[in-house]
Amino acid sequence: MEKIALVxxxxxxxxxxxxxxxxxxxxxxxxxxxxxxxxxxxxxIAKKEDISIEVIEMDVDKEESIKSAIEKIFVDKKRLDLLVNNAGYGQFGCTEDVTIEEFREQFDTNFFSIVKIIQEVAPIMRKQKSGIIVNVGSIVGRMGLPGSSAYISTKFALEGLSECLRYELGMFGIKITIIEPGVIKTNFFDSMRIPHSKTDPKYQEITEHILNGLKMMVEMGTDPSQVAQSIINAIHDKEILPRYVVGSDALMFIEAKKAKTDLEFERYMSKELFPS
Ligand SMILES: NC(=O)c1ccc[n+]([C@@H]2O[C@H](COP(=O)([O-])OP(=O)(O)OC[C@H]3O[C@@H](n4cnc5c(N)ncnc54)[C@H](OP(=O)(O)O)[C@@H]3O)[C@@H](O)[C@H]2O)c1
Known part of the structure; x- marks a missing residue:
């Protein structure tokens, strides 16, 4: 039977x-x-390689757009085997510098849209008694850093949601996983939103320092095709794991986090971020 995916x-x-x-x-x-x-x-590319890709419209900020895209897929194909929740952007800035509206917009796109999409897709998958949902999180969903608390909070929230769904949808034969990339060479850093509010020069200094560090890391960042490959590997795993870390930078931080107490890790990260 033809397998159907939505990204x-x-x-x-x-x-x-x-x-x-x-x-x-x-x-x-x-x-x-x-x-x-x-x-x-x-x-x-799809035409040249003779592979099946259909481009469809979905603005994840708009409930109607989510509904009509999923309805179209169901009308056309009568099933959905795989959902990859990937759309998102990065709101940078320290907490006091980011307005509550900017926080909400960040959560709307990176988190609430995923809740809505899953609410539309889960009934189809429950009926099939099968399906896979891959959420694209981030390594910063497992470690707080200064200068982008809104973005990081959405990725922490996605970790929680994914863990809960493994139980809730797991009962119906639906598998959930979260992908945790490190720094990936994409448009992400060009599309980042930088706050207008400038509460204290120290916040601006920290945000700029972090952004400059990230921009340097992007040059050596992991290629997005490696994240795609890790998604392919994950969905072919005999037992799909709760999470998959992608990129040598992400793996290094996760290993350090596992080996240290919370306080030791915080001190280690402070030295990594602000070497004096
Ligand atoms: N790059 C990294 O280092 C990194 C690391 C960890 C996790 N991630 C995560 O990976 C995911 C993909 O990011 P990327 O690195 O591939 O960056 P990207 O090249 O900027 O891609 C982001 C994608 O999300 C789409 N998008 C944003 N808002 C949308 C909306 N309201 N409706 C529909 N699509 C929307 C963008 O569409 P438009 O072209 O229309 O803007 C674009 O296709 C994000 O969830 C990000 O948080 C990235």
Whole structure:
């Protein structure tokens, strides 16, 4: 039977590569994006390689857009085997510098949209008694850092949601996992939102320091195709694990976190971030 996949945020980066990797793996892949004019390259590659990619519109900030995209998939294909929740952006800035509206917008796109999409997709998968949901989290979903608390909080929230869903949807044969990439070479850092509010010069100093560090890391960052490959590996695992870490930087931090107490890890990260 033809396997059907849906990926959000397929216009670039991890979503783009994951849509291609899934289609190459035999999935009929609905590559969703809010601006379908950005789907030209995906369509050209799909045609050239004779793989099944259909570009569809979905703005994850709009409930109606989510509903109509999933309805279209169900009407056309009558099933959905795999959902990859990938769309997102980064709101930077220290907590006091980020307005409550900016916090809410960040949660709307990176977290509440995923809740909504799962609420639309779960009934289809429950009826099938099968399905896989892959949430694209981040290594910062497991460690707080200064300068981007809104973004990091969404990824912590996604960790919690994913763990809960493993029990709730697991009962119906639906598998959930979260992918935790480190720094990946994508458009992510160009699309970051930097706050207008400047409460204290010290906050600005910290945010700029972190941003400059990240920009340097991006140069040596992991290719998004590796995240896509780790998603392919995850969905083929005999037993899909709760989480998969991607990238040597992410693995290094997670190993350090496992080996240290919370306080030791905080001191270690402070030295990594602010070497004096
Ligand atoms: N790059 C990293 O270092 C890194 C590390 C860990 C986790 N991640 C996570 O990986 C995911 C993908 O990011 P990326 O690195 O591939 O960055 P990216 O190249 O900027 O891709 C982000 C994607 O999300 C889409 N998007 C944003 N808001 C949307 C909305 N309201 N509706 C639909 N699509 C929307 C963007 O679409 P437009 O083209 O329309 O803007 C784009 O397709 C994100 O969840 C991010 O948090 C990234």
């Amino acid at each position: 959000t945020g397929s216009s670039s980066g991890i979503g783009f590569e994951t849509s291609l990797a899934l289609a190459r793996d035999g999935y009929y892949t609905f590559a969703s994006m809010r601006d379908i004019t950005k789907g030209t390259t995906l369509k050209e």
